[in-house]
Amino acid sequence: MHHKDTENTKDAQRKSSYAAVASPTQLLIEFDPVSYPNLKRTPWPNRTTGTENTHVSHTEPATTDQLYIHNLVKREPRAGLAEDVRRGLSTKPKRFLPKYFYDQLGSQLFEAICLLPEYYLTRAENEILERYADEIVSSLEGETTLLEMGSGSASKTRLLIEALLRRQKELLFIPVDISATALDSSSRILLQSYPQLTIEAYAGDYFAGLAELRKKQRSRTLALFLGSNISNFDPDEALKFLHALREVLQQGDALLLGADLKKDKSVLEAAYNDALGVTAAFNLNVLARINRELGGNFDLRAFQHRAFYNEAAGRVEIYIESTRDQKVTIGELDMEVEFAAGEQIHTENSYKYALSDIARLAEETGFARGRTWLDKKEQFSSNLLLAV
Ligand code: AVJ
Numbered sequence: 089m090h091h092k093d094t095e096n097t098k099d100a101q102r103k104s105s106y107a108a109v110a111s112p113t114q115l116l117i118e119f120d121p122v123s124y125p126n127l128k129r130t131p132w133p134n135r136t137t138g139t140e141n142t143h144v145s146h147t148e149p150a151t152t153d154q155l156y157i158h159n160l161v162k163r164e165p166r167a168g169l170a171e172d173v174r175r176g177l178s179t180k181p182k183r184f185l186p187k188y189f190y191d192q193l194g195s196q197l198f199e200a201i202c203l204l205p206e207y208y209l210t211r212a213e214n215e216i217l218e219r220y221a222d223e224i225v226s227s228l229e230g231e232t233t234l235l236e237m238g239s240g241s242a243s244k245t246r247l248l249i250e251a252l253l254r255r256q257k258e259l260l261f262i263p264v265d266i267s268a269t270a271l272d273s274s275s276r277i278l279l280q281s282y283p284q285l286t287i288e289a290y291a292g293d294y295f296a297g298l299a300e301l302r303k304k305q306r307s308r309t310l311a312l313f314l315g316s317n318i319s320n321f322d323p324d325e326a327l328k329f330l331h332a333l334r335e336v337l338q339q340g341d342a343l344l345l346g347a348d349l350k351k352d353k354s355v356l357e358a359a360y361n362d363a364l365g366v367t368a369a370f371n372l373n374v375l376a377r378i379n380r381e382l383g384g385n386f387d388l389r390a391f392q393h394r395a396f397y398n399e400a401a402g403r404v405e406i407y408i409e410s411t412r413d414q415k416v417t418i419g420e421l422d423m424e425v426e427f428a429a430g431e432q433i434h435t436e437n438s439y440k441y442a443l444s445d446i447a448r449l450a451e452e453t454g455f456a457r458g459r460t461w462l463d464k465k466e467q468f469s470s471n472l473l474l475a476v
Pocket of ligand 1: 319437
């Protein structure tokens with residue numbers, strides 16, 4: 089049950105600052121300055137009248153008509169980085185959960201990955217959405233709410249927002265993301281571009297987000313799970329996730345699922361071993377994060393990035409490998425960890441799909457398979473699954 093869980097799980101005493109500045113119609117959340125050292129307390133862009141600089145630091149919704157970010161992690165500070173790192177470094181083989189990639193720096197490194205020439209996924213999905221967004225949204229009837237799991241920078245989402253706004257005047261957008269900074273900045277940008285939007289955001293991991301979403305009724309909903317975010321799930325977790333997502337939807341709603349397709353090993357391995365080393369930085373940033381947030385002393389130069397396609401398992405496997413025998417201490421965990429030369433920490437799997445895999449997943453989780461769209465090179469798939 090890995091994947092996303094907000095970064096700002098550090099104890100309350102650390103999150104004294106960053107009560108956001110909000111104008112009367114908006115409200116933001118508190119950020120953890122350890123996970124988000126560079127978050128700026130910029131005032132809201134001027135889209136409202138009235139007084140500025142109302143205070144805030146709530147976890148519960150206040151009356152606001154444009155944006156609210158629910159911080160789910162603050163409610164469960166125990167299930168966090170510290171505990172998962174302790175556990176992950178105590179098991180054999182060692183492992184981390186991919187959700188911990190996405191602190192402020194990690195989220196931005198991921199945005200950089202999406203621009204790499206070798207990382208074809210983002211461009212391929214963008215090509216599909218540019219071309220078919222209108223067709224995709226026409227599969228739903230009536231006033232539609234847009235829900236997105238793992239929205240990140242939400243740049244591809246814009247294409248669907250625009251398609252929906254061509255047929256309705258207003259739109260409620262509900263993004264769920266592990267990174268509170270990504271949610272904050274993407275929401276600000278979206279609201280500036282589309283004044284017709286209302287955003288209700290959830291900063292937390294997928295399952296925490298879904299648990300919250302179950303509590304509320306929504307109008308006709310198009311859910312998005314883009315970018316092959318499903319790739320991080322093992323098969324049983326993918327089933328569990330789609331089941332849970334199906335539960336927050338009603339019959340007649342739909343899910344647009346972006347899934348990277350199985351393909352040539354050389355293409356896949358290049359995508360996860362880029363020449364600039366951005367993927368390596370993204371991967372090793374987890375060690376830097378442990379140094380920053382848990383008082384670790386990992387020497388990043390004594391570890392290296394590894395990624396290869398395991399064809400039998402249908403997944404790219406990503407590791408951090410120790411280049412020598414070494415000991416690392418993690419102050420806040422009171423922990424000393426030994427690494428042998430060549431020993432690895434498994435940081436991520438990225439599963440690749442055949443269209444038949446997606447069909448099976450859909451059928452097992454209460455969806456009927458609608459249309460599938462591919463990019464011209466047929467590298468990536470956008471699959472409409474209908475809640476039945
Ligand atoms: C965000 C899980 C879709 O698996 O391609 C990219 C993450 N890791 N490069 C992927 C990732 C290294 C990405 N997903």
